[in-house]
Amino acid sequence: MAVILDYAVFLLVSLLLPSHRVRVNSEPVQDKQALLSFLSQTPHENRIQWNASDSACNWVGVGCSPDNSSVYTLRLPGAGLVGPIPPNTIGNLSQLRVLSLRSNRLSGEIPSDFSNLTLLRSLYLQSNEFSSQFPGSVTRMTRLTRLDISSNNFSGTIPFSVNNLTHLTGLFLENNRFSGNLPSINPGNLDAFNVSNNLLNGSVPKSLSKFPASAFAGNLDLCGGPLPPCEPFFPSPAPSPYGSQPPPTSVNKKSNKRLSTAAIVGIAVACAVALFLLLLCFLMCLRRRRRQRPAKHPKPTGAVAARAVGSTEAGTSSSKDDITGGSAEAERNKLVFFEGGVYSFDLEDLLRASAEVLGKGSVGTSYKAVLEEGTTVVVKRLKDVVVSKREFELQMEALGKIKNENVVALRAFYFSKDEKLLVYDFMPAGSLSALLHGSRGSGRTPLDWDNRMRIALSAARGLSYLHVAENVVHGNIKSSNVLLRPDHDAAVSDFGLNPLFGTSTPPHRVAGYRAPEVVETRKVTYKSDVYSFGVLLLELLTGKAPNQASLGEEGIDLPRWVQSVVREEWTAEVFDVELMRYHNIEEEMVQLLQIAMTCVSIVPDQRPAMPDVVRMIEEMNRSETDDGLRQSSDDPSKGSDGHTPPPESRTPPKALTP
Known part of the structure; x- marks a missing residue:
């Protein structure tokens, strides 16, 4: 029996010892290759010296699992990392729990393959130069507890899909360029939150009102919650007839307790006298009426005539702006x-x-x-x-x-x-701005090329109709004023409002869409509308908001940025990366880019009229129907609504290279 027991122990030890040696000597081969690839493609300071012959678990900033089979943590704060994060590098560390790349000079977008980091608990990317919209790949890291992407150049809206991160305890988005409304973010354990110093507007959701005002400070127009209350859209109530004084009833209630006996007697006497005088007036009126009864054709009395005159005067005054009281108030x-x-x-x-x-x-x-x-x-x-x-x-x-x-x-x-x-x-599909720069559901839903063309053409037709058929200058063309139907046909809104604001102040325009001459003249024209529409086309092509600060040189606007890129013969770098997945559209993108650059000419007379812009867009691949998107249903010699455009020669697209 003892021999059998010893033999069993020997077998057990012999089975365990080899596996123990494997755990000690194991190496995260695939993770090591991903890290080496990341370091070789990313400029960095010399203090990061990873020896390829050594185990990756011994490298600076790298932490491995207990059995050294995979990389668990990667911490490289302030390591002088520069440029975009290469795809298929860090995104391949599928077992990563902690990633800290804060305080570097990393830029560009967060790679889409970050969605592979499904086990990540903490992500620290603050104090870099990342740009584009809220990274959709992050919303698929459902085990995240801490997310810090503050102090970057992120823009667009904060997606509702942040609520997918149900384990989140800290969310830090401050010091970026996020815009639009703040969604109702409500992970149950969220105890730290900050969106200060962005471009957010609207009301603070109730789910976030528990956080201090400092968490929302420095935004454009946030209100509600810990901030001052939002103004209602409806008219202010009419002022009380008692002005700033409380109603007499409330005064009497307070003063009744202090009335003396003499005051009570005085009030009683005054009431009796008033009652007597009222009765006397009644008797006099009754007596006068009896005297007038025998007359067959009584003349109008003074009181009746006065009422008629008063009625006429009231009718005259009702046409004035500042009417108060009675039927005039109701009108x-x-x-x-x-x-x-x-x-x-x-x-x-x-x-x-x-x-x-x-x-x-x-x-x-x-x-x-x-x-x-x-x-x-x-x-x-x-x-x-x-x-x-x-x-x-x-x-x-x-x-x-x-x-x-x-x-x-x-x-x-x-x-x-x-x-x-x-x-x-109300247009339930929302605005072009929200669709182009925001996210839907779990992650980003790209706007494909055909729908971008549909939006460009239908918005051009709407603006052309305003110019030609109605002689109306829109005056405020921007992506948030291009509203969409479910089929992605667009309609322009907020048109023709500039005359309401006068010329004593600069026109109400978003700086990124404003034509150069509008800055000086403070007057919008058909040609300034064409410039703004050209910027809108560039926004559709590049995916960048016109007032986006991350276009390189500080203060550079979208048309100048596009020109500078094209001048260096990097035309492909202009287009939105989301369009790169579609094939056989390069020629159309270049054609639309040429139209856009013609529209944003510095000299107004060199810009085409809107009917010409409509025709140029319609003529792009006219032979292809694509559900009628590029097929004009009207006479080519007329605008999109059949109206003959003004007698202005068509301006052909200019070459992009200056």
Whole structure:
């Protein structure tokens, strides 16, 4: 029995010892190759000296699993790393738990293969020069507990898909260029959060209101929660007839306790005298009426005549801007709808609607308003309007008549001394800005080439219609004012509002879209609209926002950046990386780039008219139908809506190289 037991122990030891030796001497071969590839492709300081003949687990900044079979941690803070992170390097460290590359000079986008790091717990990329949108690959690291991408050049919206990171305890996004609304981020264990010093607007979600005001400071127009409350879109209530004093009832309640006996007696005597005088007046009026009864044709009394004159005077004063009281007040607080509309609500219905801030722009704040019966509209609350009520109404009447499938219809307006509101149709597919620079669902949904072409052509048709058929200068072309239908047909909004703000202040324009001459003249024209549309085309082609700071040289705008890249014969570097996955579109991209660069010519007279822009886009590969996207249904000699353009010679696309 003892012999058998000894033999069993011997077998067990002999089986365990080899496996123990394997654990000690194992090497993360694949991870080691990925790290060497990363270091060889990324410029760095000399203090990182990884010996290829040594085990990767002994390298500076590298930590391995207990059995040395895989890399668990990679910490290279302040190591002088420069440039983009090469793909198929760090993204191949599938067992990584901690990654810290903070305080370097890494730039570009976060590689998409970072989505392979599904076991990552902590990601520290702060204080670098990363750009582009919120990295969609990060939202698939569902085990993350700490995410810090602060102090970079990230832009676009913060996606709702951050909520996929259900284990998150710390989220740090400060000192970037994130814009748009702040989504409702609500991982259950989130105890540290910061989005300060970005370009966010709208209201702070309730799920984030527990964090201090410093976590939201330095943004454009954030409000609510720990910050000052958001302003409602609806008109301010009429002032109390008692001014700043409390109503008499409240005063009496407070003072009754202090009335003396003499005061009570005085009040009683005064009431008795008043009652006596009232009775005396009643008897006198009754006696006079009896005397007048026998007359067959009584003449108008003075009181009746006075009432008639007062009625006439009231009718005259009702046309003034500052009417107060009575029926004039009721007339003033009224929504004015245009003919052919589909809505039947009134101002009271709008006041009761639930409102959500969509964004704060250069001309005012936009709200999504859901009425009690379920109707959804967009209400724009204008600011800094300087024209009179009559001028405002005339401009609204002109804009309200505009009906075109590529122009968002103005349905109603409201004017009072303190509030100016515009009511538009709600476009549930959102804006081009949100689709191009934001994310949907779990990660980024790219905007493909065919849909970009569809948006470019339909937006051009809408702007051409405004210019040719309605003689209206849009004055505020930008991607957030290009709204989309589910089929990606576009419609332009916020058109024709510049006359409401006068010329004493600079036009309400986003700097990145503003034509050079507008800076000096403060006046928008058809040609400045063409420039802004050219910038919009460049935005579609490059995927970059015009006011994005990460275009290289500080202060450089999008057209100048594109010109500088093309001048160096790096044309392919201009286009959005999301377009690189599509084949056989290079020629079309270059053609649209040529059109865009013609539109953003410095000299206004060298820019084409919008009908010419429409024709140039339609003529791109006209022989291909692509569901009719590139096939014009109109006479080629006319604009997209059949209107003959002004007698202006077509300006052909210029060569890109200066």
